[in-house]
Amino acid sequence: MKNIIISVNNGYYPISINNNFKALINYISEYESSQIFVITDSNVNILHFQALEDTLKKFKLTKFIIPAGEQSKSFQELKNIYNFLIKGNASKKDIIIAFGGGVIGDLVGFAVATFLSGLRLIQVPTSLLSQVDSSVGGKTALNFLSHKNNIGLFYQPIQVFINTSLLTTLPEREFNCGMGEVLVHSILDNSKSLFTLLTEEHERIKARDLIILNELVYLNCNIKRKFVEEDEYEHGKRQSLNLGHTIGHAIESLYNFELKHGECVSLGLVAACYISLQKNILSNEIADKIIKLIELFNLPTYISSLPPYEILDLIQYDKKRNSNINNFILIKDIGEVQIVQIEDLYTEIIPVLLRLQKPYYRSESPINAAKLI
Numbered sequence: 001m002k003n004i005i006i007s008v009n010n011g012y013y014p015i016s017i018n019n020n021f022k023a024l025i026n027y028i029s030e031y032e033s034s035q036i037f038v039i040t041d042s043n044v045n046i047l048h049f050q051a052l053e054d055t056l057k058k059f060k061l062t063k064f065i066i067p068a069g070e071q072s073k074s075f076q077e078l079k080n081i082y083n084f085l086i087k088g089n090a091s092k093k094d095i096i097i098a099f100g101g102g103v104i105g106d107l108v109g110f111a112v113a114t115f116l117s118g119l120r121l122i123q124v125p126t127s128l129l130s131q132v133d134s135s136v137g138g139k140t141a142l143n144f145l146s147h148k149n150n151i152g153l154f155y156q157p158i159q160v161f162i163n164t165s166l167l168t169t170l171p172e173r174e175f176n177c178g179m180g181e182v183l184v185h186s187i188l189d190n191s192k193s194l195f196t197l198l199t200e201e202h203e204r205i206k207a208r209d210l211i212i213l214n215e216l217v218y219l220n221c222n223i224k225r226k227f228v229e230e231d232e233y234e235h236g237k238r239q240s241l242n243l244g245h246t247i248g249h250a251i252e253s254l255y256n257f258e259l260k261h262g263e264c265v266s267l268g269l270v271a272a273c274y275i276s277l278q279k280n281i282l283s284n285e286i287a288d289k290i291i292k293l294i295e296l297f298n299l300p301t302y303i304s305s306l307p308p309y310e311i312l313d314l315i316q317y318d319k320k321r322n323s324n325i326n327n328f329i330l331i332k333d334i335g336e337v338q339i340v341q342i343e344d345l346y347t348e349i350i351p352v353l354l355r356l357q358k359p360y361y362r363s364e365s366p367i368n369a370a371k372l373i
């Protein structure tokens with residue numbers, strides 16, 4: 001078992017990384033709760049709820065199941081959770097466990113933060129994306145009017161409990177999506193240890209070797225910890241975690257969530273490479289290495305049906321609402337990013353979006369890039 005302590009404004013909380021549920025019972029016993037509510041999704045319920053229930057058998061668990069998928073990050077499901085909590089007489093003495101991927105983590109986090117001005121939340125993430133990223137740092141969100149994450153707030157859990165053995169049942173496409181966020185972290189990490197691990201151990205990662213998965217999740221949570229501790233509310237340094245996300249979110253919204261978050265982040269990362277190359281701050285050699293890793297994890301590097309002008313509109317909407325108009329996170333090297341102001345989005349971003357319609361070419365040979373649409 002590995003532990004990371006994350007310090008935030010109102011105290012600190014542990015992230016514990018295991019390959020079983022055993023230690024969870026000790027944590028829950030310490031919290032002295034009256035009732036435990038578990039909110040999960042329809043897939044995770046079938047695959048893993050029994051194991052959680054067996055571990056926590058000395059407690060009475062009350063469960064609520066939400067349909068799996070991004071569409072559930074909605075006001076309708078939020079209302080359903082409030083109803084469930086009201087029916088169960090949930091109070092400040094109780095614990096709510098968000099048991100699922102990033103959708104459950106974001107939605108339940110928002111519900112728990114806003115119900116009775118905040119209950120105690122334990123994140124038990126079950127997808128790779130949620131174990132390496134979304135369960136850590138307290139960002140919660142809903143999608144409204146098909147805009148991604150436009151309703152949300154920061155609310156820290158009292159604990160993140162990660163059981164990496166759950167990842168063995170994750171469909172391959174979902175596993176690869178989690179690798180999209182891992183790749184973002186590997187570019188932000190100035191120790192380069194994550195990038196090295198991905199380069200040297202990609203076969204074991206793809207085979208889901210539990211020893212290497214524990215290491216992978218640990219390195220990612222630790223990278224995220226550093227950003228969250230320095231800038232909990234994303235006013236400065238934490239914005240770097242959005243590398244690849246500006247264009248990624250626009251693609252995700254445009255395709256109405258038909259593409260997965262991690263796939264869109266991967267396309268956004270390729271776009272960030274293109275802008276960085278265009279600005280002469282990134283070498284072809286490093287761009288090749290990054291795109292090689294994206295390909296190794298079967299993530300898309302281009303999307304031929306991409307409509308550049310519609311994407312530009314969505315980017316402008318996203319930039320306005322975040323009051324960071326014209327700021328893009330660009331790549332200088334592995335472990336070195338730079339926030340760059342792009343004055344004329346039309347002239348600088350449209351060529352990048354056009355380039356994103358076509359496979360990536362290395363200088364010496366064309367690449368069999370993964371084509372998505």
Ligand SMILES: NC(=O)c1ccc[n+]([C@@H]2O[C@H](COP(=O)([O-])OP(=O)(O)OC[C@H]3O[C@@H](n4cnc5c(N)ncnc54)[C@H](O)[C@@H]3O)[C@@H](O)[C@H]2O)c1
Nearest residue numbers: 043068069101102103126127129130134139166169170261
């Ligand atoms: N809060 C943050 O900081 C943050 C960061 C990154 C992404 N996100 C959000 O996370 C969401 C994406 O997360 P996700 O990829 O986990 O999506 P998800 O929650 O939809 O999970 C993906 C799919 O995998 C299934 N699943 C989960 N665990 C499983 C397991 N162990 N075995 C088999 N199937 C399993 C789910 O039922 C679902 O069908 C997006 O909404 C994104 O905006 C949030």
